[in-house]
Amino acid sequence: MNKRILYQSDYELLAFSVKGKTLTAAQPFPINDKGEAQFARYLSQDVKTPIYWLLDTTQEEYQIALLPHVWGKDQLELMNHKKRRLFENAIYTYAIIQGRESQGRRDDLGLFMALNNPNLLQPWLNLIITFKIPLAGIYSLPLLSETLLKFLPKAPYTLLVAHTPPMGTHSAAGLRQSFFFKQKLQLSRLVPLDIQNSQQYTDYVLRQISTTHRYLENTRRLSQMEQPSPLSVVILTDINFLNTLKQRVKESLPGLTVHLIESHQFTQQLGLQIETTTLYLYHWVAYALTRRWYHNNHYAKPKENRYFFYRQLRLGIYFTSLLLLSGATITSWMIVAKAVVVKQQGQTVEDKIHKRQEELDKLKNRIPQLPLDSIVLIRNVVDVGSYIKAHHISPQAAWEKLSQSLSRHPTNLVLERLEWGIGEVKADIFQSYSKSTSPTDTEPANQTEADSTPYFLEGMRIYGKIDNIQDNLHQAAIMFRKFIDDLKQTDSWQIEEQRSPYDPNQALQGRIGPRLDTDEATFVIDIFIKHPYVKTSS
Incomplete structure (x- = not known):
């Protein structure tokens, strides 16, 4: 089934589709009135294919909080209360329980997220609702990056570093750093990246990684385990900068475990087929999103993705009707087959009756003085003989x-x-x-x-x-x-x-x-x- 992906940054909105393992070229829409008009024409061309919306913005906030360990409705109410306290005026918020403490009261570890600027979504969201497009959900790209970790080296503490599209007219690209503890997102940073030459690129990337490492140490994010473990840094980059990073990484990041992975090699590992030569983080996340049949929606409200719910309900009704029709067809076929067998058995019995009647007629013709109750007499003789023979x-x-x-x-x-x-x-x-x-x-x-x-x-x-x-x-x-x-x-x-x-x-x-x-x-x-x-x- 075809799926459409929207990738939104602070600079532009990109739309592309996924068919099987192939991603088509992206269609850009600038953040202005002209871009909204182009987006409206894009939606009018196809109002049935569902949309998956990826957010990659600097206006997303992350908080880690402890909650008493409860279940069911109590847990949901406690999480909603905590979201209101952390993000008082935020419209789009999300929370997820990531595990429990290993010591103490063993409270639940919760990740709380929010968009500080809802106007970032509103113009595009209004057009999607106007055209009644099935919106599957609005997803945080850093949070969905967890799906990529199973293809990367495993470690208790992981810092994933990858490129994003330009963040404005003055930047050539962006650099997204996401920190994971036990394969769960803790925080993420997005900074602009000016790429002039490989030397400046290497210095800038290594400096940003060092800054993030110091922040993690100062906030005691790297001391959540009883036994200390080094930070594993995974850098996804082009082949042009890979060799320069290899020469500088040991001296610039001492004490860290660094894994350098070439972007196209990682794309082949995923099985992704894409036409563009410049690869960004959202390509891999979008592909991983479409390979799974379900992901928890992060930010979309029920009224915003209601048409996707109607679509799923309609598909469920169609599927149920197909099952009922198939079951009725199979049952009818079995009844017809059984009726044919019964008819054949009845025909066999009828043939035997005709044969016995012919033999009896011949017997009557051969012995005219046979009494009228000869049939009863013969039956009694046969019954006695059958008793003796059978038993x-x-x-x-x-x-x-x-x-x-x-x-x-x-x-x-x-x-x-x-x-x-x-x-x-x-x-x-x-x-x-x-x-x-x-x-x-x-x-x-x-x-x-x-x-x-x-x-x-x-x-x-x-x-x-x-x-x-x-x-x-x-x-x-x-x-x-x-x-x-x-x-x-x-x-x-x-x-x-x-x-x-x-x-x-x-x-x-x-x-x-x-x-x-x-x-x-x-x-x-x-x-x-x-x-x-x-x-x-x-």
């Missing part, structure tokens, strides 16, 4: 156990008839022997056990009698009870007595008339065996 159930095992139990009892205990079947519930296997159905007859077979395993039932109904009891029903009852107890010893067998050869309740009832002689006692027993479902691969 591998054969009556042989149960019958063998039953025969073993019968062999252990007298021969007069006779088995007359045996019914066998499988089903989901007891009523599916046998009809109730009596007219009243037990509540357990309709209990579903696939209810879960303690181990949560579904099961089905295998059932046997035994019709039997006890011969030659010679009217001794009590003896028959004893033999029947032993047979029942024997059956109950078999694991997983559930025994239900449907009919008993002897009912004590009936025996105790009185009877008028002759005694009814009988030589046999009949009984009916249901045996149910639970079988878990066998999981088979589909």
Whole structure:
């Protein structure tokens, strides 16, 4: 995304754009009515591209202050109160917490900044608001210089020295000196620089660095650490003055660590592409500003950058709408794909139904005497076969156990008839022997056990009698009870007595008339065996 950069000094306003890693040539606007008219025409040509405004002025003040360590809203109110006390009449102020003290109460270290002359911004700001240009923010160039320190030699105390554009008609350039403690800005100085020859340039630069060094020592800015550390001076300059500085720096700045870096070499290190041959500090800061998606605004008021806020809000709505549209499209595609699969499955089932119907029609034609309920009959046969095949159930095992139990009892205990079947519930296997159905007859077979395993039932109904009891029903009852107890010893067998050869309740009832002689006692027993479902691969 293209971004426009405004660089303002006390002398002029420069406008250039950044596209990718390339900075275009700057367009100057003088600080007068003619410059304002030119700036208005410049803004009217493009009212959509956002503007990032860099300030590089001598009318910016810096203060370091200690604040009690608090959080959130209390911290914000404390900082605002401190700004009002330090800069009573200033309109444009900014404050930031840079860390905490290492000793004592461990108060917060705050940097407080202000523009002493708001008229410096007003003419240009009025035009930006008039054309409704999205203003991202108004930034202090020395404060944004912190972003360059990660590309420079690291040190606790750093003095960054670099060139700025001319500060007036009588100066060839400016010299910006910014002091950082632990990579955080403490103060900055901007002085005019007259470059006549390399010798005079070297003397002037070294003298200004010595002046700043003495000031830092006198204000005890270099004693903020328990263990003393030398001041690291980083000088960004052209190749023309680099060799002269190398010869003089050791004798002019004793005790300091000095790093000389050629401007074009540093530009290549950043990856910046620029057309001009004269490089200034604002080129690197502007490039670093556009490489990050967000920077805290320093001086712009909410009413001054409201159009940038509207722009960001509009972009957020567009992006959210795009996400919703993409999500709806993907969901619709998934629904359509699922509908196609369901349709294919339905078509497959329909084809199978037609095929089975054709086979059934052929069967009817082949066997005309087939009963009308043949479909139900065939289905029942298939269901029984499916049960047996699917669950591998054969009556042989149960019958063998039953025969073993019968062999252990007298021969007069006779088995007359045996019914066998499988089903989901007891009523599916046998009809109730009596007219009243037990509540357990309709209990579903696939209810879960303690181990949560579904099961089905295998059932046997035994019709039997006890011969030659010679009217001794009590003896028959004893033999029947032993047979029942024997059956109950078999694991997983559930025994239900449907009919008993002897009912004590009936025996105790009185009877008028002759005694009814009988030589046999009949009984009916249901045996149910639970079988878990066998999981088979589909």
